Amino acid sequence: MARSDVQLMLDAKAGDTASFDFLLVKYRSPLVNFLFRMVRDQATAEDLAQEVFLRVYRARKQYTPSAKFTTWLFRIATNVALNSVRDNRHQKMQVSLDAPASGEEEAAPRELPAREMRIDEHLLERDRVAFIQRAVASLPEKQRAAVLLHKYEEMDYAEIAKVLDCTEGALKSLLFRAYESLRVQLAPLVSQAAQPRAGEGRPS
């Protein structure tokens, strides 16, 4: 009989490295994908995933099965990802502040093209994937984490709320805002969607 994740972690806690190895093999792909969608860079995502496994390993002695293993794992992963995103943003901000100002840029303020123009450009590139990736990446990091956990990890609301350390009510609001934002951004791709049918769930 296959051991549960919690049992594997408890065995790892007791010193069984093979159990930890099993968890590593089982969760490396979901973790790397989650982190890749959070930070949009595979090398960074893999570094962060290694950091997550290392933290899990370090914390194995203190592990108590009070929640699902995935809740604990993705909570660590989300914290690592959010820290990385914030650090990266901070670094970019410092670079842009430290960079010498270009006289040309100052003279001619950057004009954003109209929304329709930008979408057309994306569609002309025939790069739907990049367009969708950019839409997901444009979400505020906590909304992005909520959507990724909901869509790809298929966690229930209670579990996602625990991962993000918020109430279920706050999570529902977070998810609604995130999907509403995606609905608007991806409108050119999703306008031809089928009419809802009663009781139909989300496509998987």
Added chain:
Amino acid sequence: MKCEDVSKGLIAYLDRRTDSAERHEIEEHLAHCADCRARAGEFRGVWSAMDELPAVEPSFGFDARVRQRIAAEPQRAWFRWLVPQPRLAFAAALLVVLAVWVAQRPGNSGNAGIPGPTAAATEQDFNAIKDLGVLENYDVVTKMDALSELVPTAAQQPEKPQPSPSESND
């Protein structure tokens, strides 16, 4: 049910996370509201679009790198755990020694302000030692006025007069 309420409940509805009463209300609303129906379709379209995002695979050697870092961990953890121990042990030992020394100091016997017999003896010894150099100098001793009066007695032992410290002090 208002459109605003339906919008907020659409995610849960499409995700089959609503109870039967709420689901029934939303379905009734959708049957009559084209805008909300369209919105529900768009949400479903968002989910379909997100399915198009490709999954990435961890690169070759990912597991090995994790295992390598983990293999290095116990040593580091043990080292980190061990480092503060000698310091703590040393500090504790020092504290114990200090406590014993302070507890056993003569001044802590309870009558520190009153010089007892021990203190008196120490003072006497000190005075004796203080004059020892003088007493051992034979020339000085023989010329001392105080000793000249004791000549007859001292003549019995002319070579080495050995006045006691108490006599010389008198």
